[in-house]
Amino acid sequence: MAETQPLWKPDAARVAASPLTAFTRRAEQVAGRAFPSYADLHRWSVEDREAFWSLVWDFCGVVGSKGDRRLADGDRMPGAAFFPDAKLNYAENLLRKQGGGDALVFRGEDKAEQRLSWDELAALVSKLQQLFRSLGVKAGDRVAAMMPNMPDTVACVLATASIGAVWSSCSPDFGEQGVLDRFGQIEPKIFIVPDGYWYNGKAIDVSAKAAAVAAKLPGLEKVLIADYLGNAATAAASIPGASTIAAAVANIEARPLGFEPLPFAHPLFIMFSSGTTGIPKCIVHSAGGTLLQHLKEHRLHGGIVDGDRLFYFSTCGWMMWNWLVSGLASGATLLLYDGSPFYPDGNALFDYADQEAMTYFGTSAKFIDSVRKAGLRPIETHSLATVRTLSSTGSPLSPEDFAFVYDGIKKDVHLASISGGTDIVSCFVLGVPTEPVWVGEIQGAGLGMAVDVWDDDGRHIEREKGELVCTKAFPSMPIGFWNDPDGKKYHAAYFERFDNIWCHGDFAEWTEHGGVIIHGRSDATLNPGGVRIGTAEIYNQVEQLPEIAEALCIGQDFAGDVRVVLFVRLALGVALDEDLEKRIRAKIRTGASPRHVPAKIVAVADIPRTKSGKITELAVREVVHGRAVKNKEALANPEALELYRDLLQLRD
Numbered sequence: 272m273a274e275t276q277p278l279w280k281p282d283a284a285r286v287a288a289s290p291l292t293a294f295t296r297r298a299e300q301v302a303g304r305a306f307p308s309y310a311d312l313h314r315w316s317v318e319d320r321e322a323f324w325s326l327v328w329d330f331c332g333v334v335g336s337k338g339d340r341r342l343a344d345g346d347r348m349p350g351a352a353f354f355p356d357a358k359l360n361y362a363e364n365l366l367r368k369q370g371g372g373d374a375l376v377f378r379g380e381d382k383a384e385q386r387l388s389w390d391e392l393a394a395l396v397s398k399l400q401q402l403f404r405s406l407g408v409k410a411g412d413r414v415a416a417m418m419p420n421m422p423d424t425v426a427c428v429l430a431t432a433s434i435g436a437v438w439s440s441c442s443p444d445f446g447e448q449g450v451l452d453r454f455g456q457i458e459p460k461i462f463i464v465p466d467g468y469w470y471n472g473k474a475i476d477v478s479a480k481a482a483a484v485a486a487k488l489p490g491l492e493k494v495l496i497a498d499y500l501g502n503a504a505t506a507a508a509s510i511p512g513a514s515t516i517a518a519a520v521a522n523i524e525a526r527p528l529g530f531e532p533l534p535f536a537h538p539l540f541i542m543f544s545s546g547t548t549g550i551p552k553c554i555v556h557s558a559g560g561t562l563l564q565h566l567k568e569h570r571l572h573g574g575i576v577d578g579d580r581l582f583y584f585s586t587c588g589w590m591m592w593n594w595l596v597s598g599l600a601s602g603a604t605l606l607l608y609d610g611s612p613f614y615p616d617g618n619a620l621f622d623y624a625d626q627e628a629m630t631y632f633g634t635s636a637k638f639i640d641s642v643r644k645a646g647l648r649p650i651e652t653h654s655l656a657t658v659r660t661l662s663s664t665g666s667p668l669s670p671e672d673f674a675f676v677y678d679g680i681k682k683d684v685h686l687a688s689i690s691g692g693t694d695i696v697s698c699f700v701l702g703v704p705t706e707p708v709w710v711g712e713i714q715g716a717g718l719g720m721a722v723d724v725w726d727d728d729g730r731h732i733e734r735e736k737g738e739l740v741c742t743k744a745f746p747s748m749p750i751g752f753w754n755d756p757d758g759k760k761y762h763a764a765y766f767e768r769f770d771n772i773w774c775h776g777d778f779a780e781w782t783e784h785g786g787v788i789i790h791g792r793s794d795a796t797l798n799p800g801g802v803r804i805g806t807a808e809i810y811n812q813v814e815q816l817p818e819i820a821e822a823l824c825i826g827q828d829f830a831g832d833v834r835v836v837l838f839v840r841l842a843l844g845v846a847l848d849e850d851l852e853k854r855i856r857a858k859i860r861t862g863a864s865p866r867h868v869p870a871k872i873v874a875v876a877d878i879p880r881t882k883s884g885k886i887t888e889l890a891v892r893e894v895v896h897g898r899a900v901k902n903k904e905a906l907a908n909p910e911a912l913e914l915y916r917d918l919l920q921l922r923d
Contacts, residue, residue, distance in 0.1 A: 277707035278677050279686065286705045291571045294330055301326055309703050309715060310785055317721040317743055320345060324353060324563060324719060324746060331566040331601075334367055335359025335532070348771050349751075349761065351744030354535040354559060361539055361558040362433035363530035365599040366393050368577075373604040375422045376580075376627055379499070380469040380610020380619070387422050392429075394525035395422075399430035399516075401523050406493050408460055410435030410531060413541065415459035415488075417443050417450055417481065418587050419468045419609040423497040423516055425596055427463055432539060432558065435531040436460075439541040442586035442882060443468045443477050449882075449904030450484045453543045456553050457753055458490040463516075467500040471611045478506035485510055495519060535559030538750055540593055542693045550902060552760065553753030556696045557746075564697040564747035565597035571718060573631060573660060573687070574704040577602030583633030583662070584612055584620060589883040590693045591633065591664065603631075612638055617645050621653045628657040635665035636672065636688075637884055640814070643675045655681050662687040662702065666885055667789045667807040670711035671815055688713045690789050692775065694765070697747045699739065699775065700787045711811075712786035720745055722787075724779050729769050732781075736790055736803060739777040740769060748773070778805045795888040797826040798833050804867055806888060809837065812862035813855055818845045823878045824869070825892040827921060836921060837869035838891070840878050847874040873920050877911040891915050 286292055295312050299305055301322055306312040316323040321341035328337055338356025345351050366389075368374070374392040377385040387395065408414065414431040418424040418440060431438045441453055443465055454462070464481040467474055478496075485494050494513035496503045503515040539558035543551035569575040581603040585591040598605055606627050612620050612634070624632055632655075642649070649655060661676060661684050668688045676686050687702025690713060699722050703714040716722035721743035726732050752761045768774040778790040790796075790805020797804040806824045813822045820840045826833040837855070841847060852872050859867050879887050882905065890900045894915045903909040 274710050277709050278673060279684070280707040281685065281705055289574050289704050290576060291574070291703070291705050294326075294571055297330060298323070298326060309706055313716060313718055316718040320719060320743065320745075327563055327567050327571075327719070328354075331563075331570055333359060333562065333566070334364050345744060346771075348744045348766065348773060349748065349758065351748075352536065353563075353744075353746040357535040357559060358532040359535065359559055359562070360433060360435075360530035360532055361562050362396070362429045363528075364562055365429060365597065366396065366528065368599070368602050369393070373580075374599065375425055375605050375607060377422050377607040377609075378623055379419075379421070379608075380472075380614055381474070383499075385422055387426075392422075392426060393528060395426045395520075396429045396433065397525040397528050398520040398523040399426055400433050400528065401526075402519050403430055403434060403436070403461065406461060408434055408436050410533065411538070412436045413457045413459040414438055414461045414463070415454040415457065416440040416463040416587065417445065417465075417477070417484070418463055418497065419443060419465055419499060420585060420587055420592060420607050421465075421497065421499065421609055422607065424463075424587055425605065425607070428596060433528060433530050435533050435537060437538045437541055437555075439543075440587040440592070441543070442588040443475075444470070444586075444907070445588065445882060446904050447480050447483050450480075451487055452550050452902065452904055453553075454484070454488060456550075457541055459488065460490065461493045461495060462488060462491055463495045463497065465497045465499045466502040466506040469499075469610045471614050474500050476500065476502065476506075478502070478509055481506070482510045485513070533558060536750055540696065541753055542590060542593070542696060544693060551905065552764065554694060555750045555753055557750050560746035560748065561593070561696055562597065562600065564695075564745070565594060566600055567718060568594070568697060568701065569598055569601045569603070572698075572701050572703065573662070574685070575601045575603050575631060579603040579630040580606055580628055580657070581631045581633075582606035582608070582620075582624070582629050584608060584635065584638065585633075586882065590696050593696055595633070613641065613645075617642060617647050618649075618652070621649045621655065624658055625654050630657050631660045631662065632658050633662040633664075635884055636663045636668040637665060639663055639668065639672045639676065639680075643672060643679060644820070648679045650679055650681060655684075658684055660685045660687055660702070660704070662689055664689045664691075665883065667791065667811075668711075669807075669811040669814065671811070673708075673710045690777065690787075694749065694775070695745075695747045699741060700789075707784075709782070709784050709786055712782050712784060712788055714786050716787070724781050724787075725769070729772075734781060734783065736778055736780045736805060738768070738793055739775045739779040739789070741773040741775065778803070792888070795825070795892075797824065797835055799826065799835055799866060804835070808863045809835075809859060809867050809869070812859045812867075813837065813839065815862075816855065816858060818842050818851055819855070821878055821886075823886050823888060823891060825888050825895060827871075827892075827895055829870075834870035835867070836871045836873065836895070838873050838875045838878065838915070840876065841874055847872065871920055873918060875914045877908060877914060879909065879911040880907050881905055882907050895921060
């Protein structure tokens with residue numbers, strides 16, 4: 272039965288204070304007509320992209336020269352060029368604020384704390400900029416980091432961007448081959464690592480791994496080591512030519528920063544696909560496109576204003592870390608956290624929110640689900656008075672978890688479920704702070720993003736499941752892929768399905784409220800009897816059962832068709848007996864449809880995940896079908912794949 276009331280609706284005061292409301296008034300002046308609804312504003316933003324993105328530049332106060340042209344070859348995808356005459360520097364836009372207030376606050380799992388004011392951050396960036404230049408780093412060179420989410424990492428990315436060099440990062444829990452699969456392709460001049468990191472109550476030394484990786488990176492000239500565990504000097508002594516960051520900048524005096532003015536499309540980040548079907552693709556993102564898109568998302572969709580305290584739980588191997596860093600451009604203090612969000616008792620992030628007056632609380636759908644299943648109720652144990660927005664991404668947020676946010680975390684909060692990807696270092700669909708929140712729905716398409724849902728024949732569909740597409744170019748499209756000179760890999764990744772149309776690979780559906788439901792990755796879509804089913808629809812049902820800790824679903828080729836196979840990781844002390852199987856099937860049949868009911872249900876001890884916490888259906892599907900998984904290094908727990916090999920239950 273369709274919901275008749277939203278879970279939450281912003282009051283008049285919140286709507287009036289929203290930067291989106293102020294932007295709408297400015298847009299009405301530019302367009303010469305009224306925009307009575309968000310849908311009207313969005314329609315204009317994609318119909319007149321030149322005027323819209325130019326207004327975003329002005330409204331957000333981008334530092335730089337805009338140039339004469341706003342968009343060239345706007346009907347080409349790929350090939351469109353936004354602000355082709357512009358000059359700017361990403362780091363300059365992030366470091367324009369001054370003073371003694373907090374720019375960065377860091378908390379580690381081990382209770383370590385650190386603060387950097389805006390002036391202190393600028394001074395550290397200045398020293399690093401001078402160091403990098405003395406090491407021969409220039410525009411276009413690569414700087415790679417295998418780092419925790421700590422202040423040194425933020426300072427290093429800003430120093431890199433200030434010169435026009437290109438930044439790439441991953442988290443220190445990546446295995447040696449996983450790091451080499453990424454950074455070996457881009458040949459960094461500098462490699463930045465920690466002496467170690469904390470996770471789940473354990474200090475983990477990475478100096479041996481850092482040394483092994485450094486020895487195999489072609490063209491590497493310097494290894495810099497950040498001190499986290501207190502062993503940086505010892506680690507530096509074990510790696511030829513390495514030094515600690517502290518020692519390397521000890522004799523450098525901070526001086527006013529200089530910023531290299533660069534084209535809008537100058538490369539800023541190299542990010543990596545996290546799939547397990549081959550060596551990671553190196554996705555190159557532009558400075559201007561990243562900055563403008565993030566400013567739009569932070570200010571207009573996130574409601575972030577100068578002085579806000581912005582948090583997103585992320586490692587440096589996930590695009591949400593890059594998204595978080597850009598929050599400095601809006602004058603927000605970044606609240607950094609590194610370690611397990613559940614150590615020691617599941618309250619660490621909620622404690623952090625109260626103690627640091629967090630205003631924007633970003634996390635994953637999996638975290639919210641885990642909080643609910645752990646029986647935690649922050650609404651009863653924490654104030655969370657300053658939290659205006661709770662944002663969720665990484666995987667679809669179930670309807671039960673939508674409801675839990677308001678029942679178990681905070682009643683008056685803007686729940687912004689968002690979805691996009693590493694591919695665009697931003698979002699296609701996300702929160703709209705002036706609109707209601709409906710259970711199970713992402714509120715709408717991002718401004719300037721011509722998002723649609725198409726059927727297999729390339730036709731618009733509503734209230735049906737189809738492919739998430741973007742029909743017009745947007746600024747944060749990748750420049751291309753690294754080592755793909757003719758653009759063939761880039762074209763094949765997004766534009767092969769529909770000509771001149773970005774096909775993202777998500778299985779999606781428009782709702783009656785103009786919102787969007789993401790049903791999972793379309794390449795993981797199930798097709799029993801030729802009917803397309805999203806895996807998220809099954810998870811939303813089965814994971815409501817208290818006996819089920821989590822689930823993973825695939826389509827198995829069998830007897831000339833595809834059958835649905837459901838793997839379940841059971842709660843402690845639970846066995847998969849005939850009664851539980853019946854209840855699982857009944858729950859799926861009544862909550863989804865008879866076609867969603869799995870042919871086989873198999874209990875497993877673990878479910879494989881990528882480093883960013885996403886379950887990896889495709890890798891399991893490959894193992895079940897006896898095919899090789901080519902990039903196990905992308906997984907946090909690759910050993911779990913062996914649990915799915917040659918299963919007797921799947922032979923008949």
